[in-house]
Amino acid sequence: MMISIVPAVLSIMVMMPQEAAPKAPVDGPKDFAPIITTAVERLVAMQEDPGQWPYEGVYRVGGKIPVGYRIGGTGICGEALLRAPGYASDPARVAAIGKALTFVCDGIKEPLMSPDDYDGGYDVRGWGMCYGARFLLAAQRADAIPEPMKDRAKAATEWYLAALAKLEIPQVGGWTYSRQPGRETPCPASPFMTAPCLETLFAAKAQGFAVDPAMIERALKALAGTRADQSGFVDYAGGKGVKDKADQIPGAVGRMCAVEVAMTLAGRGSPEGLERAIEAFCAHWDALEVRRAKNGTHLAPYGVAPYYFCYAHYYAAQAIALLPEDRRSKHWTAYNELLFRTRSPEGTWNDRVFPRSANYGTAMSMMTLLMQQPGAVDPARWQPVGSE
Secondary structure, eight states, X not given: OBTBOOOOOOOOOOOOOOOOOOOOOOOOOSOOHHHHHHHHHHHHHHOBTTTBOOXXXXXXXXXXXXXXXXXXXXXXXXXXXXXXXXXXXXHHHHHHHHHHHHHHHHGGGOGGGOSSSOOSEEOOHHHHHHHHHHHHHHHHHTTOSOGGGHHHHHHHHHHHHHHHHHTSOTTTOSOOSEEOSSTTOOOOOOHHHHHHHHXXXXXXXXXXXXXXXXXXXXXXXXXXXXXXXXXXXBOSSSOTTGGGOGGGGGGTHHHHHHHHHHHHHTXXXXXXXXXXXXXXXXXXXXXXXXXXXXSOSSBTTTTBOTTHHHHHHHHHHHHHHTSOGGXXXXXXXXHHHHHTTSOOTTSOOOOSSSGGGHHXXXXXXXXXXXXXXXXXXXXXXXXXXXXX
């Protein structure tokens, strides 16, 4: 959003940037178990009929939360519940995941999820494809799909993966939720969306699904084109003038982490690149915090929108987890101090003004804590043709 599922609304509301209130340092807890248990309970309680956790932003289709947000949000929350310890022995969670699986599998029949009817423009169905597939892959990996549903879930996974491939940007490669009109019109790739899509496709390949290596190469090339050589700045889309935008790093820390993660998983990153992005995230965290749970989207001076907040935290955590073990500790300490500044008294996280989106924020934040636990899920890495 996702996903995580965190698509942007490109209209800029005319508002003056707010100043962040000073935040007192918060010591991160040493024991995450009760924190995760509370988050699991809150997520189960927040599930809506018929089995969804909708991500809510300002964007609407026909006055309603678009189906791409509903499927994508469900996928992110479902994956978080699957990752948390004790899933198989938790009847409430098993029941919630069962309903979510049905909802996501049914999503392939939604007209507004069709990859064939799409003709460019602003649209979020790609987020649903990305995180719908990712959730189903996670459920298959965890052996959490009931036997009668396995064939259906496999078919739905294949559908989402094929649909995502159809939404690849022509000629350029990669993905974006804000295409120029015309299905065959090339446009810049969004690193914000391309990196999560690549992670989903890496997982699919690792689990035996067919993934076109040429599509992966195009997406990686598009991502590389958004990076600056020295500062690590990643452009919002396209890479034009990137080298002149290093002073805009505070607005880029989320996508910097996401791009370094994707490139590292593809064998094209480095610990130095990961650390540069992590350090930028921590140094400029206030530029994210000032926009958390506020109205408006891309506001000056950095164009930071509220939906960057939990997204940036997730990918900063992934970046730390991908470092060599002896280089992680100091970054986890700094990261956790920031993360726990914004945990609510109820044990949730939310980067939007919408109460419903505590489901997304809590799921993303909980997964960052799980990355720090023994036995954490190791994200799939891309194996180029000829290297397997």
